[in-house]
Amino acid sequence: MIRTTLAALALLLGACATAPEVPAYAAITQHDPDFAGTFRHEFADVDGVRMHYVTGGSGSPVVLIHGWPQTWYGWWEIMPELAEHHTVYAIDLPGLGDSSGSPSGYDKATLARYVHALIADRLGLRDANVVGHDLGAAVAFQYAAQFPGDTARLGYLDLPLPGPGIDAPAYRSLSWHIAFHSQRRVPETVVGDDVREYLALFYPQVSFGGTAFGGTADRSPFTGAEIDEYARTYRRPEVLAGGFDLYRSLDRDVRDTTAAAPVSTPTLLLTAQGQLDPIRAIAAPRLTNIVRAADVPDAGHWLVEENPRFVTAELVRFLSSA
Numbered sequence: 001m002i003r004t005t006l007a008a009l010a011l012l013l014g015a016c017a018t019a020p021e022v023p024a025y026a027a028i029t030q031h032d033p034d035f036a037g038t039f040r041h042e043f044a045d046v047d048g049v050r051m052h053y054v055t056g057g058s059g060s061p062v063v064l065i066h067g068w069p070q071t072w073y074g075w076w077e078i079m080p081e082l083a084e085h086h087t088v089y090a091i092d093l094p095g096l097g098d099s100s101g102s103p104s105g106y107d108k109a110t111l112a113r114y115v116h117a118l119i120a121d122r123l124g125l126r127d128a129n130v131v132g133h134d135l136g137a138a139v140a141f142q143y144a145a146q147f148p149g150d151t152a153r154l155g156y157l158d159l160p161l162p163g164p165g166i167d168a169p170a171y172r173s174l175s176w177h178i179a180f181h182s183q184r185r186v187p188e189t190v191v192g193d194d195v196r197e198y199l200a201l202f203y204p205q206v207s208f209g210g211t212a213f214g215g216t217a218d219r220s221p222f223t224g225a226e227i228d229e230y231a232r233t234y235r236r237p238e239v240l241a242g243g244f245d246l247y248r249s250l251d252r253d254v255r256d257t258t259a260a261a262p263v264s265t266p267t268l269l270l271t272a273q274g275q276l277d278p279i280r281a282i283a284a285p286r287l288t289n290i291v292r293a294a295d296v297p298d299a300g301h302w303l304v305e306e307n308p309r310f311v312t313a314e315l316v317r318f319l320s321s322a
Contacts, residue, residue: 025052025098028073028229035076038083046094046117049101053091053118057083060152061125062319063143064090065115067134067159068181068243069199071097073229074133078304078312085316086129091115093139095242097233106245107252108135109260112142120150129319131155133303135246138162138253141286145260153319154267156287157311158275158301163257165282168250175212177202181247188241195240196231203227208273208300221305262288268318269293270311272300292318 022030029035039056054072062082064075072090082088094103094114104110119125129152132140137159144151162171172179181187191198200220204210209217220227234240267290271279276295284290294314299306 024232028225029076034080038080044118044122046114046122049094049103049114050099051091051094051114051118052098053089055087055089057086057088059086060127060129060319061119062086062088062129062131063115063119064088065130065132065136065139066093067132067136068246069202069230069234071230071233074304077308078315081312082315085320089119091118093136096239102238105249106242107249107256108138109142109146109256111139112146115139116143116147116150120147126150127152129153129155131157131315133157134159134301141263142256142260144263144265148263148265151265154263154265155315155318156267156269156283157303158271158279160279161257161283161286162250162253163286165285168254171250171254178247181244182250184248187244188237191240195235196227199231199234200227203302206301208298208306210300213272213274213300221302257286260286262286264289266291268314270303270314271295272303273297
């Protein structure tokens with residue numbers, strides 16, 4: 001009788017047991033066993049903020065820095081191949097993605113110091129290859145400018161560098177969204193609770209064939225699941241505001257870039273198709289050792305999403321040529 005009762009209790013407990021809940025930050029890749037088998041999510045407290053990053057692989061360190069409106073997940077498609085050659089660290093910038101807390105500023109020099117405190121001070125990596133896309137490229141530039149001895153190579157992806165080559169008023173005139181995002185409190189008020197709809201409308205505009213490139217295509221290189229993932233984090237009011245603060249800091253960014261010493265770190269420059277010459281002309285005075293430059297065929301601003309094979313090959317070749 002006792003044995004029967006215990007068996008029944010065991011069956012009941014087994015039926016009530018549920019699988020451990022997958023954290024929200026890991027849900028997007030939980031059905032990719034290869035990714036989950038290689039990479040893990042980590043958190044670290046850095047100067048008053050809790051920074052989230054995804055790491056895996058082996059070899060020399062590669063730090064991947066996202067722009068707007070993305071997170072670490074903007075690199076997921078090329079991370080497995082990079083991890084075959086390097087230890088990859090794809091970070092969420094302070095206050096963005098699944099990082100939390102309020103950094104002391106969203107100017108790119110300040111954000112670079114947070115990233116350096118994580119990579120060099122907490123993780124002890126003094127020879128990092130640093131790669132940034134969009135406004136993350138400006139953070140990567142500042143990392144190399146402030147910590148040249150800790151930067152082995154620099155990947156600079158598709159950003160006119162705010163600085164002496166283009167001042168803040170001229171920068172805001174480059175696109176409606178830069179001017180809009182630079183306003184105090186206005187973009188948060190307008191976007192409100194419609195974050196996913198706003199992102200879904202924005203992504204196609206700067207894709208290949210989008211209106212920013214003189215086209216009329218309304219095709220997004222992002223899947224619905226990818227847009228859902230970005231909207232998940234940017235729906236948090238503090239993250240939405242932090243993303244816009246990346247643009248509201250342009251005046252400070254111009255001053256900091258102008259004051260920074262030119263970066264002589266070996267640099268790979270990749271841009272959207274047709275944008276290489278204008279972006280190189282703006283960046284070259286501050287990036288004095290561009291060893292390889294290419295525009296990415298059939299890609300607008302979203303280089304990784306629109307031509308991952310080309311971007312991966314360029315990065316692997318560049319990072320292995322040290």
